[in-house]
Amino acid sequence: MNPIEGHLTTRSPLHDILAPSGIAVIGASSDPTKRGYKAMVGLIKDGYRGDIYPVNPKADMILGVKAWPSVTAIPGNPALALICTPAASVPELIAECGRRGIKGAVILASGFAEIGGEGAALEQAMMDKARAHGVRIIGPNTSGIFNLHHRINLLALDNVRPGDVGIISQSGNMLLSLALEAQHNGQVGFSTYVGPGNQSDIGFNDYLRYLGEDEHTRVATLYVEGFRDGRKFLDVARDVTAMKPVVVYKSGSTEQGQKAASSHTGALAGSYAMTVDLLKQAGVSVVQYSDEILPVAEGLGLLQKASGKRVAVISDGGGQATIASDRLAEAGLTLAELSASTRARLREILFPQASTVNPVDVAGSTDANPSLLATCMEIVAADDNVDSVFLVGMFGGYSIRFAESLLGDEMRGAEAMVDLSKATTKPLVIYSLYTPVKPPALRRLHEAGLPIYASIEHAVRLLAALGERGHYLSASRGHRLTPAASRDPGSEDAIAGALAAGRDLLEPEAKALLRAHGVPVLEERLVTAPEQLSEVAAQFGQVPLAMKVVSKDILHKSDAGGVRLNLSGEAALREAQEAILASCHAYDPHAAIEGVLVAPMAPKGVEVIVGVSRDPIFGPVLMFGLGGIFVEVLEDVAFRAIPLSPFDARAMVDQIKARKILDGVRGEAAVNREALVALLLSVSSIVAAYPEIAELDLNPVIANADGYTLVDARIILDNPTQELPT
Structure with missing residues (x-):
């Protein structure tokens, strides 16, 4: 695969490290309780095709492989070292690896920066050696890596299938959970796994870049407790999501969770709501619950996207159709309005009591011939008003529930669904209450690449991710980020004077800066x-x-x-x-x-807020929401990283829960949304031009049908120590 266009102009150096031609296992052991033993077992058992170099000064042979007394004694040129020794030994071992020409090291030991004090000093000493000798570091405090398509399994996990789901997880237990879930599923397989650990060198953005380029990965999946460089991650994510789906579960959604994440990894955990918005801005599919990670990743890997958010539901049970409809509405999806011709075709094959209004309820029409469900799916998939088709009910279980003689009909229905999936670009998603039983018809569908779920909620979350991804790819195409404004000499003088006096801009100075850049001020x-x-x-x-x-x-x-x-x-x-x-x-x-x-006095209207802060992880971030007292009471706000595109600005206005107020209530006229979009873009370009602006607060801004009135403006300054990302 060619390097990703955009920010990534060269091939990731991680290919040589994560798919190495040779591996040195430093601390290799014949003791089954040691990681050095388990790593050797994983490589040998899985048939790693490269050279294996056990390093142990007390052994001549380990598991039938010749051992070497030191790294420098190794005769070959391994690209990767797995270091299984205690933390104190790591810095000097890194130097030895560098002298031997080893490009990367996986460091399992804990006891580094995550414990503070001496651990942080030890990690710094390790990084000094790594930089001096050109060695890239995975970890420390990592659970390890695997690359199943290259038969590299340094975790010695059993029964993990090769596949197309790449995983980067700060939790080794989360990987184990996903691996066990995949075993139970029976169809999901993995390409590469990395535990980033402390990210002392290689971070999430580097790993995502690698997965974006990896030909064996169709969907990148990340469990994140904290980013080291969120801005770089967003830049890489924007490029990768244009090519393949990226799924992120971000822990730390509560204050307690953020504290736990920080103590576990030593990483900074920013505002959860802000992080989610910024990830979505870059096209990432964010899941809220840990049990959604693998279902959504699998489905996105198989189906990639939907052209829109209109879903047709076909059900053989009214209760489940109602549940599906509720969950779809909660997820921001809509029930497609079926055309008259589609409904007429459905009436031709279904009982008179069947409902042909979406959701379609077959009302017993399929009890004697379950293959009719495939015909219904084909009919609604042909409707131009439909973006995705969702089958809900007991397909696959008719021969179990009613009569074994129905097995043939179900298999014919399954084959028809497989044929339909190949003939249409519209996602076909199936929920069956018989999924845990794995009957033959469902096995056939799964083997053919159709996602089958035992949970309506998981299926709906996938449908939402498909619709969101499709909308993002189509709506953001061609939208360029708003460039930084040209700096105004008068504003520069005002900022310089305020900084010299050790204060922030006064309100008249703040408004003068905004006015100088085209923002209307009374x-x-x-x-x-x-x-x-x-x-x-x-x-x-x-x-x-x-x-x-x-x-x-x-x-x-x-x-x-x-x-x-x-x-x-x-x-x-x-x-x-x-x-x-x-x-x-x-x-x-x-x-x-x-x-x-x-x-x-400002004219009557809706109070909104526009604010900017410089996040230590993500850089300058813009906020929009209801203003005045509501911003603190309701916390109904949207975030985007600066610079914004017009697509980003419109999405912010549409995102807030109180958007109906902007559309006008109780006879009030709708506010001028395009004026608000223009304001957001202006603020984005201003902040990008002035790194001295630490915070900006326009609250309230009175929005109405004629535009907006900026009532109050506050700009807090900071002497920039470096050029902030734009």
């Missing part, structure tokens, strides 16, 4: 002395005005009594200014107050 006046109020009153006339304090020390103006609304006339302005200053001085006697800002 006309405002900064009032620094009472005598200016008469001029301000004349300037704005009878328009209702808002007044708020301007101070680097008061971030939450309302809490300090620093806001007054609906003011009209000079007297009201004077009274409001006095009240604001008095309240703010009482709130913080030491606050430096620059004055008050006076502006027309």
Whole structure:
């Protein structure tokens, strides 16, 4: 396979490490309780075709293979070393590997950075040796690797089938769980597995790049506790998902889970909701529950994508059809509206009492001839309104439930379904309550590459992933990331002055920066002395005005009594200014107050928030949601990594649960969504241009049918120590 286009212009160096021509097992042993023994057994038992070099100074032969006293004594040129010795011995062994020309090392030992203190120092010493001698590190604290298509099994797992699911998992037990689940399934096989451990050198982005290029991998599957470089991972994921599906289960969805993940791996665990949004932005299929990992990975590997989210359900039981419909709606899928001709064709073959409105309920029509279910699938698959077909019920079990004589009909139905799967590009997904029994008809379907599920929920999760992937591939095609804005000299001066003074931008300065880059901002006046109020009153006339304090020390103006609304006339302005200053001085006697800002009241509309923060793992991230008090109460927000594409910006607006409010409620007009999209893209380009911006907060922004009004703006600065990713 050619290297992935985009960020990845050269072939991954991991091919030489994960598919090596020779392997040195340092710490190889004849003791069955040792990992050095189990690794040797795995290589020998699976028929590894390369050279095996056991290293053990106390043995001449291990499991029938000549052993060597040291790494430097090895006569050949292994590309990979498996180090099974204690942590303290690792740095010098890495140096020996480098001197011998070994390209990569898998380090099983724990006791490194994940325990802090001396362990972190030991890991740094190991990495110093690795960099000095050109050795790439897998781990430390890794569960190991396998590459089944090259017969490399350094975990000595039994009965693991070669296949097309690649796995990177920070949990060895999670791999074991998936392997056992695959054994029970009987059809799922694996290509490559790596436990990244502490990711001291090689990280998730490197492994994903390898799986993206690997010809034996059709779907990359990752169990992630924490990323070291989330931005690089997103860049790689964006390229890989354009070619093949990527499935991620991200642990740490709760505060307790994040703490557990950190103590286990020493990795940073960021906001779960933010991480999920950013992964989806890159086209990744994120599963919420651990038991969804393998079903979704298998199904995506087999079917790849659906052209849309419209599903036709065919059922031989009303209850299960209802359950399927509920789960589909919850997953953001829709029941396809079948055409009149499709329904007419269904009525021709089904009993009169059958329902031909989606979900289709055959109502006993298939009891004597279950192959009719295949005919129903063929009919609905031909409907242009249908993107996926979901068969729900007891197919495969008719000969068990009713009569053995129905086995022939079921097998004919299975063959017809296999033929249909080859003739259509629309995914065919099957749930059968007889799946655990593995009857012949279901075995035939599974062997032919149709995903068969024992859970409606798992099947629906796959259908959702197929629809999401198809939508992402089609909708994001041609959308380019918004480039950074050209820096404005006046804004640069304001930022430099604020940094020199050790403060953030004041609100008027923040709004001036936004205005300089095309963001519409209302006309405002900064009032620094009472005598200016008469001029301000004349300037704005009878328009209702808002007044708020301007101070680097008061971030939450309302809490300090620093806001007054609906003011009209000079007297009201004077009274409001006095009240604001008095309240703010009482709130913080030491606050430096620059004055008050006076502006027309914003028109009526929906309050939204646009915010930016620089995440330590993912870099600059933009947030959008309901604003004002709702952002903290409802937490109904969407996240995207900067820079954004127009597709990303529209997806943010559509994602929030309160999007119906934007469409207008109780007679209110819908807000101008395109104006909000333009604002998000402008903020993205501004933040990309100014790495000095640590945080940006526009809250609230009043959105309405005419566009939006930016009411409040806050920009927090930071001296950038390096150029942030864009």
